[in-house]
Amino acid sequence: MTRKTQTEPGRRLRCAIYTRKSSEEGLDMEFNSLDAQREACEAYIASQRAEGWACLRERYDDGGVSGGTLDRPALKQLIADVEDGLIDVVVVYKIDRLSRALMDFSKLVEIFDRHGVTFVSVTQSFNTTTSMGRLTLNILLSFAQFEREVIGERIRDKVAASKKKGMWMGGYVPLGYDVVDRKLIVNEAEAAQVRTMFELFARSDSTAAVIRELNARGIRSKRGRPIDRGALYKLLHNRIYRGEITHKGETYPGMHEPIVDAELWDAAHAVLSGNRNQRAGPAAAPSRPYCVA
Known part of the structure; x- marks a missing residue:
């Protein structure tokens, strides 16, 4: 995987902050959970100013949206901007703000990696701009791959067992x-x-x-x-x-x-x-x- 392990002298890294809250409770408050997450992320980015980090003004906030799905408006916009080359670093308060599902998390990381984007969790010492962060990422992705394979085996075993019982397991419905x-x-x-x-x-x-x-x-x-x-x-x-x-x-x-x-x-x-x-x-x-x- 190609990663930015250190910032080139004078290079500006555009940092996008992604925030999420599962419930809508408290979102109407003047200072809510999304604001608190963003404030912590902004502070972390400011601490990395010497490395060329700069916070983007665009907000990627998903309020009242579960982390168990990738079908989130702000996340979709974040991915689109990553694919358009507008972002260098994605910053989150905690990893589960990005996704609660390990397989979805690995998909997002694959997208980031394909476009040379790193991401940081400011409260969990998870930073893919460092060698330790990349090692942790590889471990997580290995478990995600294992999970995918186990799920695939379970599905294949279920299909085989069901067909042995004479059950139709879907697909193209034949004429008649x-x-x-x-x-x-x-x-x-x-x-x-x-x-x-x-x-x-x-x-x-x-x-x-x-x-x-x-x-x-x-x-x-x-x-x-x-x-x-x-x-x-x-x-x-x-x-x-x-x-x-x-x-x-x-x-x-x-x-x-x-x-x-x-x-x-x-x-x-x-x-x-x-x-x-x-x-x-x-x-x-x-x-x-x-x-x-």
Whole structure:
């Protein structure tokens, strides 16, 4: 990480003070918590005047905003000014004024570091302009990385366990289903279209002819797009239609209702496995009459 370990002679470091208070209580007072934080930060900056530190007039005050989120008006403006190169040092009264969440804290530090900005906590001897401050920062970021990895592992384990129970764990909702209370529920109108696709494919010698027929009937994808070869093949391979859930190559009985029965699924997949080469390009052979109303 590139840091300013010492001030170049005659260089002026622009210091932005960020203050925050979680509740709105007392903010209407003539001298409130935000003012007290700013006063302490201004005093610290004044003590560093010999190092070229100068306090910016702009105020970055978030009153009545939780430190558990980065969605704060003054913080957003602070980040924008950092990215615009208007700030050299961010000064806070305590680290938790900047963020109470370690992962959010690490994100902010990454932004500061990317733009060559250091930050200081005036009451906790935390100063990234010094080697000890940078060591402390690296320790904190290491714990943040560990926390991210542990959370990721927990999420992956939860998804795997849920899918083994047959639960749908989100993502793109397939044609033929709607989501109600985070569960797949059959949409009868769309389900009929899905079955039509399987039936047409199972009885036709030509994928191109099937696609033309689907377009002629006005059958579209979940997003309203015409069905092409790729979309058709993806649908035909989707085991959700058999009432199953897949995870990393394994298949489990799903908690949702199937749309395609085993006989129709097998018929379509017999064609898929037996005629891949013929169906890879436009089919010139005449197709058999459709048997689907």
